[in-house]
Structure formats: structure tokens, C-alpha cells
Amino acid sequence: MIELGDVTKTFPNGTRAVDGVSLRVAAGEFVSLLGPSGCGKSTLLRITAGLAPPTSGTVAAPWLNGGRDAGGQLGYVFQQPTLLPWSSVSSNVYLPLRLAGRRRRDAAPLVDAALEMVGLSDFRRARPRELSGGMQMRVSVARALVGQPTALLLDEPFAALDEITRNRIDDDLLKLWTQQRWAAVFVTHSVYEAVYLSTRVLVMSPRPGRIIDEIAIDLPQPRTPAVRGLPRFAELCERVSAALAAGMEATANA
Amino acid sequence: MNARELPTRSAAVRWAQRLAPLAVGLVVLGAWEWAVRHWEVEPYVVPAPSQVLATLRERWSELAPAWAVTLRTMGLALTAAAVSGALLAALFASSRWVAASLFPYAIVLQVTPLVAIAPLLALWLRSRFEWVHLICAWIVAFFPVLSNTVAGLRSADRAHHDLFTLYGASPWARLRLLLAPSALPYFLAGLRIAGNLSLVGAVVAEFVTGAVGDESGLASLILGSQMRLDTPMVFAALTLVSLTGIAVYFALGLLSYLLLRRWHDSALPR
Numbered sequence A: 001m002i003e004l005g006d007v008t009k010t011f012p013n014g015t016r017a018v019d020g021v022s023l024r025v026a027a028g029e030f031v032s033l034l035g036p037s038g039c040g041k042s043t044l045l046r047i048t049a050g051l052a053p054p055t056s057g058t059v060a061a062p063w064l065n066g067g068r069d070a071g072g073q074l075g076y077v078f079q080q081p082t083l084l085p086w087s088s089v090s091s092n093v094y095l096p097l098r099l100a101g102r103r104r105r106d107a108a109p110l111v112d113a114a115l116e117m118v119g120l121s122d123f124r125r126a127r128p129r130e131l132s133g134g135m136q137m138r139v140s141v142a143r144a145l146v147g148q149p150t151a152l153l154l155d156e157p158f159a160a161l162d163e164i165t166r167n168r169i170d171d172d173l174l175k176l177w178t179q180q181r182w183a184a185v186f187v188t189h190s191v192y193e194a195v196y197l198s199t200r201v202l203v204m205s206p207r208p209g210r211i212i213d214e215i216a217i218d219l220p221q222p223r224t225p226a227v228r229g230l231p232r233f234a235e236l237c238e239r240v241s242a243a244l245a246a247g248m249e250a251t252a253n254a
Numbered sequence B: 001m002n003a004r005e006l007p008t009r010s011a012a013v014r015w016a017q018r019l020a021p022l023a024v025g026l027v028v029l030g031a032w033e034w035a036v037r038h039w040e041v042e043p044y045v046v047p048a049p050s051q052v053l054a055t056l057r058e059r060w061s062e063l064a065p066a067w068a069v070t071l072r073t074m075g076l077a078l079t080a081a082a083v084s085g086a087l088l089a090a091l092f093a094s095s096r097w098v099a100a101s102l103f104p105y106a107i108v109l110q111v112t113p114l115v116a117i118a119p120l121l122a123l124w125l126r127s128r129f130e131w132v133h134l135i136c137a138w139i140v141a142f143f144p145v146l147s148n149t150v151a152g153l154r155s156a157d158r159a160h161h162d163l164f165t166l167y168g169a170s171p172w173a174r175l176r177l178l179l180a181p182s183a184l185p186y187f188l189a190g191l192r193i194a195g196n197l198s199l200v201g202a203v204v205a206e207f208v209t210g211a212v213g214d215e216s217g218l219a220s221l222i223l224g225s226q227m228r229l230d231t232p233m234v235f236a237a238l239t240l241v242s243l244t245g246i247a248v249y250f251a252l253g254l255l256s257y258l259l260l261r262r263w264h265d266s267a268l269p270r
């Protein structure tokens, strides 16, 4: 469903952020992009979403075909909640549908369902600043899912949250994925988060970012918090950490 | 730093702080009253506050129509400044070319002293004094609205722009749902400045037209009274000008608070 071919991105100031990345994400997959800070993960995600053009290479995804309501097929969760501070929670969640030309009354059931999914039905009339950081991020997830996308791109969405909150949102996200099975590209710099959530982890090198390893995560589905205690979980984490470390070392020696 | 100084000021202290300016005002007025009586100053030199008050009461029938004229000029000019400033700012935001070619002229209009423009307008418009007043007040009030709103429209968050791009927002939807709300706090700050400038503009214009026989507004009344050595009337009219300025300032502050209190940092309690 998503296919990048030999994508390179060089910024006008000469910074090469992404270097020859090819990847494929099939429908219903949960793929994590793991790499050190500054290795081009956000850049890669923005290219995939169509927010920025690649310097060279090809990008194919359903929302890039320029179709009329192509936007509805893609959900995006930014690093920050990125909510409109002047709008209520429900108006924020309604925004993608509103921009797609859907009337508020027709969209209301979808908005309500999305808020229900993230457990914020009681807060529909609150303003973003009246919510905690974790709740704001949940609103952001609801907004990304309200259009019933076939793919969700997430850019280190919960990195700013405390670990307890992050684990809970991860679990909720996983539950939603199990039910709805959108394809997910999840950017993170946490090895545990990547292994816990994904069906596949792609490890990136430091800048300029390349994909240096690919690890299939064969943990049982559906995942529950108990998975974090399995020996196989620890094994996979170690394997991913080793790949990450190898990438760092190769760059340091180069 | 002393930790005890940091938290909560008590309600009593806050009220005292609010009332302090009032107390200062009363003391000054009292001293003024006393000084005028003590040295038996002639009213045409400096009238006592009590005389000014008496003038306000007894000659209200002369003051009220003049006040109404000034108020109307100010209100119309402020409204025109708000509408034209916001619309032009939106136009600037939609096209760099328009912005680059027109903004310098807005600045020229702004930096040219009003007292130099007003006589020209009086010459061209002859005895249509209310138009001279209105245009002058608009010229000075318009610029802060324009420049603030332009800055506000540019202040929209980059991530929010990405969000709108991602979901295929039309330019109109972006303007209405993202740029306009982002610019609102800036626009309101500009409007607060414009409120007082429109009063200044109206008064300056009235002075200029007052010199050629206009007797409509508060400033024209001041000019005429001054020539008749009717100093208590000058003070009464001045008092009305000041009170108007203060009232407009606080009214626009209240408007700003009401519109922003649920989401903008500037309107939240500290």
C-alpha cells in the first residue's frame, strides 16, 4: 500500500537527511521506524504523507494520487498534539471531516465514535488546554482516526509523555489497530515501544538515514501487556538494540 | 530569593492595588481644589475641580451634542479601521505581491503627521467637516490594526499548516479556520491601540476644522471656549475626552478578554 523506492532528501542548506531509503508497507501491517534522533525519521514520514517532496526517488501511496477526498485515507499523528487551541475537543476531531466537506451533523456519529475510542467522550466540550498532555495526545489520535483511514502515520507521538501514560496509550492504540487494522508507520526512538507494537521493525542509521536492518516481530497476536514479560520479547529487544548499536558504530568509524 | 514572597497575593492586597490609582487621583484633585481656593486663582486661568463639575452639570446641553459628534466620529472610524485593516491584512496574507507593493504606502500614510494631512482634507472637502474628521481618525487608527493583523496571520503554527495541508484544506478554509483565529489576539491588541488613536485622530481633525469655523465636536468646543476665555468649559470638555479614552480602552480590553479567555494565554489568570 505504501512504497518508497530509493528515496533521498537533501535540504537546500545541504543537509542530507535521508539517503536511499526503500520500503514497503502492506495493508494491515504495523511497521516501526526506529533510529537515533536526527536520523531523518520525521523527514521520511513527511515525504510519505506528501507534506514534502523527496529530492530523488519514488513515493507511492493511495493519498498521493490526487483523488478528490484522498485525505480521508490517511491519518497523521504529529509529535505534538497540534490541536487548535480555540476549538473544542469535538471540533478538533471533526476538523479532517470538515475540511473534506462533510456537514457537522452528518459527521457527528463519526466524531462521537472516535472520541469514544480514545475514552474522551466526557470531554467533547473542553478546550485543549484544559486537558493533560496524555489526553491531548488521545484527542490527536481520535482526529487521525475519525476519517476511518486505511493508513496511520505516527511521528514519535507519545515521546513527550511519562512512561506510565505512554504504556497505556500504546495499549489502547494496539487495541484499536487489532480491531480496525489500518496500516501503521510508527516512528519512535524507543526499542521497547517498537518491539511491543510492531509486526516489523525497521532500524535506521544515524544521519543521513538509511535502513540498515529489518526485524520481523513474531510475538503472539493480539498483544497484551503480558507480552512484555515473555522471554521472546527480551530477545527481540536485544536483537533490535544490537542492530541500532551496529549502525551507530559503523557511522562513528566512517 | 525568598520563597515566601512567591505565592498567592491575598485578595485584600489585590483590591488595594486596584484602588491605588483612584486614591492618587482623589489626592491630586483635593490638592488642586485646595490650591485654587487658597490662592484665589481666577477661574479663567485654572478652574477648581468643583467648578469643572458644576460646568459639566449646568452646561450639559452644550457639551452633550459636541460629545456625541466626537463619539460618532470615533466609533465610525474605529469600525472602518477594524474592517479595512483586517480585510487588507487578509489580502496581504493571500499574496506576497500585493503585500510587497502596498505595504510601503500604508507606512507612508502612517508616518505623515496628521496635522499636515488634515488641513489638506479640510481644503478639499470644504465644509463637509464630518468627512474630514472621519478620514483623519481612520488614517491613524487603521495602521495598528493592519500591521498587527498581518503579523497575526503570519503567526499561525507551522504544524497546524501541515495539518491543514494534509487534510486538503482549501485556501478559504485555511484562512477561516486557521489563519483568522491565529490572528485574532493580534488583531484585538491592534484594535486596543486603534481605539485610542481614533480618538486622537478625531480630536486633531476637529482642532483643524475648528480653526475654520466648525463648532461641532468636543475639540472644536475646546477651541472656541479657549478663545472666549471660557476655561471651565475647556476643562469640562477635556474631562469628557479623557473619560471617553479611558472607557474605550477598557471596553476593548473587555472585548479582548471575552473573546480569548478560553484559549489564549494573554487572557488567562496568572
Ligand SMILES: Nc1ncnc2c1ncn2[C@@H]1O[C@H](COP(=O)(O)OP(=O)(O)O)[C@@H](O)[C@H]1O
Binding pocket: A011, A012, A013, A015, A016, A017, A035, A036, A037, A038, A039, A040, A041, A042, A043, A044, A207
Ligand atoms: N527544513 C529543514 N531544513 C534543513 N535541515 C532540516 C530540515 N528539517 C530537518 N532537517 C535536518 O534533517 C535531519 C533529520 O531531521 P528529522 O527528520 O527531523 O530527524 P528525526 O525525526 O529522525 O529526529 C536533522 O539533522 C535536521 O536538522
Ligand SMILES: [Mg+2]
Binding pocket: A041, A042, A043, A155, A156
Ligand atoms: Mg522527528
